[in-house]
Amino acid sequence: MKHIFKTENRLSGKNSNGYRTNFFPAIFFGNHLVPSAIFIFTINVCALFAQERSAPKSLIDLQQEFVNLHFGMFIHYNIPTYMDEDWADPEASPAIFAPVKLDCSQWAKAAKEAKMTYGCLTTKHHSGFCIWDTKTTDYNVMNSPLKRDVVREYADAFRQQGLKVMLYYSILDTHHKLRPGWISQQHIQMIKDQLTELMTQYGEITALIIDGWDAPWSRISYDEVPFADIYRLIKSIQPDCLVMDLNAAKYPADILYYTDIKSYEQGAGQHISKEENRLPALSCLPINGSWFWKTSFPDTPVKDPKVLVDDNLIPFNRAYCNFILNVAPNRDGLVDDNAVEALKEIGRLWHNTDPLPQLPPNDGAIISTNIAKFKPTNSSWSDDMHIMDFANDDNFRTAWRSNKSVRHPWIEIDLGTEQPFNLITIAQGGEKSNIRKYRIEYMQNNQWIPLLSNNSEKSIKVDRFNQVWANKVKIWVDEFASPPIITEIGIYNEIK
Known part of the structure; x- marks a missing residue:
């Protein structure tokens, strides 16, 4: 296994679940212990959160707030963008990640024109490339020609437009062999350290959308990578962050198994019942023919804005379901013109005046x-x-x-x-x-x-x-x- 650093706790007083280990790791390079840059930074951030954070909200209140967000932008942008495939080669060189016009503010302005209220960026997809300045692996954007923290630029740009920030993170990681038959305690520690970075370095995260976990195609169970441990870690840092696992391919629609929000990927045949759904939900769909940018996208028509509004956005919202539309930036780091125009048209067609229904009580999330x-x-x-x-x-x-x-x-x-x-x-x-x-x-x-x-x-x-x-x-x-x-x-x- 390549590029995974061993971590060790250097503080006393960790709690019974051991979460403080994840906050303050020291890092071994070979047999040499080097103080982690996360250490001092996390102390400062946690102190800031402790001063500013009010009492955590109830889960049902957070779920209602999520549904009330109506509409957001999914942003699949990562190393697959540069390979014309949704699943990248796990050994792809960071050298190919080389946008020359990356402008996250362009993405945010396009989202604002569509009357979206938030974004969600693919911080790490299934091939394991991290587009933030992580200390857990050298397979990251800082070792690409860009050498810029894309997650930070995205978060700053969307907040500048008054939009909320969500993050996507894949448990499945083919570069680091984090897949069935290979999973080790080092892998689990890497996940915890990466999520700690994402939860402490980029301000308030409204929701974390997790993928590649306990799905029939990923086959990583909630026992091999313990769901309850990861869930409680996230909540221990940001109690109001919704934890959403894209696991609808396996679990029934009647209850929240291992997720705070029920998810539906339309392209995978997962369709919410607009008549019977009673759970807080999310339905996702790409505006193009696939999730990551392809060379054909600039010259291929995107989905009809009127259909997206009339057949997706409006009826989903009435069924306690938030709609997230994927818009894939191109290899320059910009959203294509045809997608920008479609987003403007959505903003013209959708008036966002319908009052949303109050969520009925639910049985809560099962995470154990x-x-x-x-x-x-x-x-x-x-x-x-x-x-x-x-x-x-x-x-x-x-x-x-x-x-x-x-x-x-x-x-x-x-x-x-x-x-x-x-x-x-x-x-x-x-x-x-x-x-x-x-x-x-x-x-x-x-x-x-x-x-x-x-x-x-x-x-x-x-x-x-x-x-x-x-x-x-x-x-x-x-x-x-x-x-x-x-x-x-x-x-x-x-x-x-």
Whole structure:
């Protein structure tokens, strides 16, 4: 593995989660310890945040504020811009990243003319090239011909136009071999150090959009790179920063699994229900035919501004969904003229006068490790091949189905040793709310103890309760409209 620096904590008094290690790393070059430039800078920034930051807002308030932003600019600009591909060669030389007219203020002015309220820049895409002045790897913009911190210039330019700043960051990193089969503790530390830089050096970050994590195509699980640790790190630095993982390819639309905002990538076939959505959401689409700039873009028509407004922006906003339109700067570092004109036309067509609906209450984000995943299961008689093992296989496209002849179905998860937990989710397949009434028991000291009963009509049941310890959990279905179909059972120990 190339270009990863080893970090070491040089301060006492880190908290129980070890997050202070990430704030103040020293860096080894070979066997020589060199004080990190992050050290002094982070002390100053954290002190500033402590003085200026008020009490954190509630998650539902932050979600409402996000929805109220209506419309923003996604900016895919990174080393793939210079390769005519969306996925760059992981060994591409920094020498090709050589814009001669880079002007982030041009991007910001174009966003303002479209009546956008924020931007979101690809700080690091899947090939691992960092377009900020990072101390974690030499595979970054400061070793390119540009030698300028693009993230800083972007953040300054968008704030100058009164626009909020969001950042995109990829967990998948093919240059540093941060991919399945290769992931190490050094990788995880690099992620934490990079996110610490992004969260401390560029002012208030409204949202961090994370990609390449627990998606079917990236295959990096929330266990290999622990989601809860990364989530709490971000919130420990900027509590009001929304953490958004682009994971809709895997998780159902009814609940916020591992994200503060539900995301939909239209080009990947992910489409929000404009009629049924009740969660804070984001829908993304490129104004061109792909995310990063291609040599064909200047001469190829962009998407119709009227269609973008009438079929995307307006109806999405009415469905609690923010719309983010990708505009890809070219190799000079500028947005092409045809895209600039389309953004102006959007600004003329869209009047931004519709009042937005108030978000209904939701069950909150689930961020903890699912301790039920892949554990041994048992159940009453199953339907054909759809046996109990499909209820906790980390796949929402498979399911345990109860046999139609069973009057009182049950399913049991064996956790092995007694473990603490305070949250259980039951995700159903098939018809919504086919489970009408259910109860849950847990085994402690070889005795079954009643935990709760519920008659929730939701397709995904979410039950939070005071922490208990158990080695087994059993779910009884007492009433159902049709034989139960359970796609995934989750058991979690949330940190409160």
